[in-house]
Amino acid sequence: MLLTHAEAESLLYQEARLLDERRLEDWLGLFTEDGLYWLPMAEGTDPLREPSLAYDDAGGRAQRVYALLHTRHHSQIPPSRTLHCISNLEMEPGATDTEALVRCNLVVYELRPGHRQQYGMGKMRALAGRGEYRLRFQDGWKIALKKILLLDSDQPMTNLTFIV
Amino acid sequence: MAAAYAQLIREAPDDFRIHTSLFTDPAIFEEEMRRIFEKTWVYVAHESEIPTAGDYRTTYIGKQPVIVSRDDEGNIHVLLNICRHRGNLVCRDERGSAGTFRCNYHGWVYKNSGELAGISHPQGYPESVGRDLSGLLPAARVATYRGLIFASLSDQVPSLEEHLGAVRPYVDLWADLSPVGEVRAHRPHSFAYEGNWKFQMENGADGYHPRFVHECAFQTMAHFLSRPVRDSSGMQDIGAIRGFPGGHSILERPGMVGIDPSLFREYTDLLAEQHGIERTQRIIAGYNILIFPNVYLMDSNIRVIQPIRLDETVVHSHYTELCGIPDYVNVARLKDVQWRLGTTGLIGTDDMEIFAAAQSAMQASAMPWLRLSRAMDSEVIEPSGERRADINAESSQRAMYREWLRLMSAS
Ligand code: FES
Numbered sequence: 001m002l003l004t005h006a007e008a009e010s011l012l013y014q015e016a017r018l019l020d021e022r023r024l025e026d027w028l029g030l031f032t033e034d035g036l037y038w039l040p041m042a043e044g045t046d047p048l049r050e051p052s053l054a055y056d057d058a059g060g061r062a063q064r065v066y067a068l069l070h071t072r073h074h075s076q077i078p079p080s081r082t083l084h085c086i087s088n089l090e091m092e093p094g095a096t097d098t099e100a101l102v103r104c105n106l107v108v109y110e111l112r113p114g115h116r117q118q119y120g121m122g123k124m125r126a127l128a129g130r131g132e133y134r135l136r137f138q139d140g141w142k143i144a145l146k147k148i149l150l151l152d153s154d155q156p157m158t159n160l161t162f163i164v
Numbered sequence: 165m166a167a168a169y170a171q172l173i174r175e176a177p178d179d180f181r182i183h184t185s186l187f188t189d190p191a192i193f194e195e196e197m198r199r200i201f202e203k204t205w206v207y208v209a210h211e212s213e214i215p216t217a218g219d220y221r222t223t224y225i226g227k228q229p230v231i232v233s234r235d236d237e238g239n240i241h242v243l244l245n246i247c248r249h250r251g252n253l254v255c256r257d258e259r260g261s262a263g264t265f266r267c268n269y270h271g272w273v274y275k276n277s278g279e280l281a282g283i284s285h286p287q288g289y290p291e292s293v294g295r296d297l298s299g300l301l302p303a304a305r306v307a308t309y310r311g312l313i314f315a316s317l318s319d320q321v322p323s324l325e326e327h328l329g330a331v332r333p334y335v336d337l338w339a340d341l342s343p344v345g346e347v348r349a350h351r352p353h354s355f356a357y358e359g360n361w362k363f364q365m366e367n368g369a370d371g372y373h374p375r376f377v378h379e380c381a382f383q384t385m386a387h388f389l390s391r392p393v394r395d396s397s398g399m400q401d402i403g404a405i406r407g408f409p410g411g412h413s414i415l416e417r418p419g420m421v422g423i424d425p426s427l428f429r430e431y432t433d434l435l436a437e438q439h440g441i442e443r444t445q446r447i448i449a450g451y452n453i454l455i456f457p458n459v460y461l462m463d464s465n466i467r468v469i470q471p472i473r474l475d476e477t478v479v480h481s482h483y484t485e486l487c488g489i490p491d492y493v494n495v496a497r498l499k500d501v502q503w504r505l506g507t508t509g510l511i512g513t514d515d516m517e518i519f520a521a522a523q524s525a526m527q528a529s530a531m532p533w534l535r536l537s538r539a540m541d542s543e544v545i546e547p548s549g550e551r552r553a554d555i556n557a558e559s560s561q562r563a564m565y566r567e568w569l570r571l572m573s574a575s
């Protein structure tokens with residue numbers, strides 16, 4: 001059965017909730033085994049040969065989550081509070097019973113609580129990007145590709161150590 | 165003023181201190197731009213970023229906007245990106261390709277060599293206009309070494325080779341990571357941090373901090389042994405720091421971080437064919453090379469430090485692809501350097517967290533002196549002026565601040 005608009009929406013909302021609640025090990029479970037989490041630096045780049053902000057296969061995601069949850073990762077002490085907002089969701093035509101391509105806009109609000117006297121603390125910021133999700137049916141719908149092209153993907157970034 | 169700088173850097177045989185105003189005084193920042201960035205060789209770009217005639221990229225030498233261009237004959241120019249008419253920026257794009265640059269204010273046109281090609285509506289001027297203007301102001305000196313393009317806004321500088329001095333053989337080792345001696349610098353991972361530019365300059369050759377600041381990366385590496393990473397368990401006790409006259413320095417970190425080239429036999433065989441086994445071992449040993457005042461060369465990246473304001477710095481970390489080696493080795497190198505030093509990488513981001521925190525704390529005047537005296541007593545001083553000590557030494561930072569003081573105090 002084709003993925004419905006409502007089902008796509010609820011999968012993306014679920015992902016947003018897991019990230020915002022820092023249930024990152026559960027987040028890992030949303031991906032297919034060969035799934036990718038990709039923040040390109042520009043449209044049309046080859047992620048194996050040209051730099052990306054992030055290009056994580058299963059191993060890369062597991063390492064990122066491990067670093068965030070189980071190590072002294074200074075740029076996440078205290079951790080970022082995030083709020084992932086998904087909108088403008090569109091289903092690309094050409095979906096099959098097992099594959100679907102969903103596009104959306106993503107805004108992430110982020111805050112590290114702390115003294116305003118300290119650079120980077122106590123100040124809310126917003127990141128915005130265009131999302132492309134390739135979803136695949138494998139014991140339920142899973143993420144085969146999460147690709148977010150941030151509006152400022154090729155501009156100098158400050159502390160992008162949380163998961164977009 | 166010049167004499168006053170000597171008060172801010174205190175050196176005794178067993179003590180080296182710098183004053184926090186180097187990080188917090190806006191007047192000192194302005195003077196640094198003038199006395200350091202406009203008076204010495206500054207790294208501006210890598211040749212591979214402008215490979216063909218007409219290619220250009222824009223950047224800054226301190227506060228001065230410049231265009232690094234390749235003219236129709238293939239010559240490299242470093243031109244002040246300021247219109248000779250009324251001072252508008254001539255080129256806004258970060259990179260591109262163009263035969264001419266046309267100022268968008270009143271339409272004056274410059275060739276990609278900088279030469280003034282045309283003044284719009286010239287009949288409005290007396291005939292003499294433009295005759296005194298050759299075109300965009302060029303940097304006083306431009307030179308390249310192993311693909312690295314440097315420029316100086318002052319002509320009172322030694323040759324680039326002389327300026328690089330003792331660090332030059334290390335630049336050769338770095339460039340020879342490619343068996344054909346050619347690297348390609350990619351679009352950078354770019355960071356902005358809220359802290360002074362000297363924090364990043366101090367940090368890249370600071371072997372004392374990794375076990376603390378990079379606990380996260382080392383723990384994660386240790387947990388996931390599948391990556392081809394070098395064994396980091398014995399780190400911190402091997403390797404060396406070498407500080408040089410001119411402010412440059414080397415962090416030698418054999419076995420510390422990065423991919424292990426010896427796992428890629430096909431690659432190291434190519435190097436050995438070219439350079440022999442002994443030199444190959446030196447090439448792949450692993451160095452962070454600091455070229456004062458604004459660039460680091462590391463195994464897989466060129467890290468360029470761009471001061472913006474007293475408490476704001478941008479760092480561009482260009483992944484460097486090696487020409488003439490198997491593709492899969494470059495794929496592994498990119499993955500590794502992105503994982504460590506990329507925008508979301510585990511190492512670079514934690515460094516910048518410290519820079520912002522240090523800048524925050526130093527706003528306070530309660531603790532005015534910073535200590536950089538580690539290993540002053542054990543440092544070996546060579547006749548050449550090289551000072552060498554163990555990897556935890558602060559020899560690099562001392563070398564840098566000696567050069568800082570020399571330039572800031574020059575009349
Ligand atoms: S300022 Fe450039 S043409 Fe007038």
Ligand SMILES: [Fe+2]
Nearest residue numbers: 367374377515
């Ligand atoms: Fe570091």
